[in-house]
Amino acid sequence: MEIKRVLNNNTIIALDKNQEEIVVKGKGIGFGKQVGEAVDQARIEKVFVLDTKETLHQYQEVIQEISEDIIETAEVIIEDLKQHTDKQINDKIYITLTDHISNLLERISLGIKFDSSLLWNVQALYPEEYQLAQRAVTIMRERFDVKIPADEANFIAIHIVNSEMDxxxxxxxxxxxxxxxxxxxxxxxxxxxxxxxxxxxxxxxxxxxxxxxxxxxxxxxxxxxxxxxxxxxxxxxxxxxxxxxxxxxxxxxxxxxxxxxxxxxxxxxxxxxxxxxxxxxxxxxxxxxxxxx
Structure with a gap:
């Protein structure tokens, strides 16, 4: 496995044994590294095999534009989703959910509130996804020092449904x-x-x-x-x-x-x-x- 691109100190794009691009994360895995060098196997913590080149490119943009703590929080939430559902989760959720959390925190800091009344029946229509979304809200509340509104679960549930439906x-x-x-x-x-x-x-x-x-x-x-x-x-x-x-x-x-x-x-x-x-x-x-x- 060799490095194709260093996104930041903790994230790189690498080529696997089949010369397919993958996202590799690990503390310090990209620090001081150059393209073409071998990946330090001991530092690998997570590997993402995204489904299309477009998804991979979009995720690279997310990695470079959004802070590490938001990216890590989204990854924790997605891992929790996968552990608590048997449904197929599309890889694009790594992009859409990370971007949503970033926008959510920005809205909260600016005092902007979204009207979730149009999604009032999400809990009834998608009960499993809504329960998963409530877990996501709990994770965000634990990791960020801001007040995450309860109705945020409606929006997160839609992102989960979206990832299932593609x-x-x-x-x-x-x-x-x-x-x-x-x-x-x-x-x-x-x-x-x-x-x-x-x-x-x-x-x-x-x-x-x-x-x-x-x-x-x-x-x-x-x-x-x-x-x-x-x-x-x-x-x-x-x-x-x-x-x-x-x-x-x-x-x-x-x-x-x-x-x-x-x-x-x-x-x-x-x-x-x-x-x-x-x-x-x-x-x-x-x-x-x-x-x-």
Whole structure:
């Protein structure tokens, strides 16, 4: 392993045995070193294999522009995330989260407050990510001598979701707002249903919407071979849910300018389960004439 570039005393860009660029960190690992020299193996503390050259280049800029204590805090938080979730975390979080923490501390020092009211439902929509974000807020409070507001967990949670979905941060915010609008629509259409936002049905529905909207943003394939007969039977047996699903599809189509007729069956099943889960004996089955689904 040899040094390709020294970023600072504690961070270098090195070439591994396959001549791929990697980020290597360790106390004093770059001090007095020159390009082409061998990396001091005894000083290696962390190695980052970032997924693309663009990500690597952006991370180099972060290393050079943001203070070491912020970078280390972001790395501690990311390591904590990886230890407490089985979900895949995109390497870009090393850039986005570090930059966010830097901007957060600057805003606090200037007395600038961000309005998180638009993200008020993040905890319900992304409960696992929100809990991880709360851990991140605790870490920041321990490492920085500033008052980190509790609602900062909303923003951190979005960064975590963003790293899982691999889309732009603003797209993740837009997806969150769309899901929240859809959930509000369902609650309005079914005022007598008590929704359990920690339930498996609710989590599956939100996850389905997340990946549907992600595929739309990334112009993925939405061509499903759904059963028209099954759709017709469900519409016949659950007309209120069917009307609600049509409204949901209208919201998505108008926001993203994408036809999603192939999603009708899946959305119907999710909405029916959400709105009938409290009915005795109906928790895991859908009623149709001639049998159950």
């Amino acid at each position: 889309v732009a941060f603003q797209d993740t915010v837009g997806i969150t707002k769309t899901i929240d609008e859809i959930v509000s629509l369902i609650k309005k259409d079914f005022p007598n249903v008590q929704f359990v936002e920690q339930s498996l049905d609710f989590s599956r529905f939100v996850l389905h919407l997340r990946f549907l909207l992600q595929r739309i943003l990334q112009e993925g394939v939405l061509d499903y071979q759904g059963s028209e007969e099954m759709v017709a039977l469900l519409i016949q047996n659950y007309p209120v849910q069917a009307k609600c699903v049509t409204a949901i599809m209208r919201i998505i189509t108008e926001k993203y300018q994408r036809e999603i007729e192939g999603e009708r069956l899946f959305l119907l099943i999710h909405v029916i389960r959400l709105t009938t889960a409290n009915e005795p004996g109906e928790k895991r089955q859908l009623k149709i004439k001639g049998g159950n689904v």
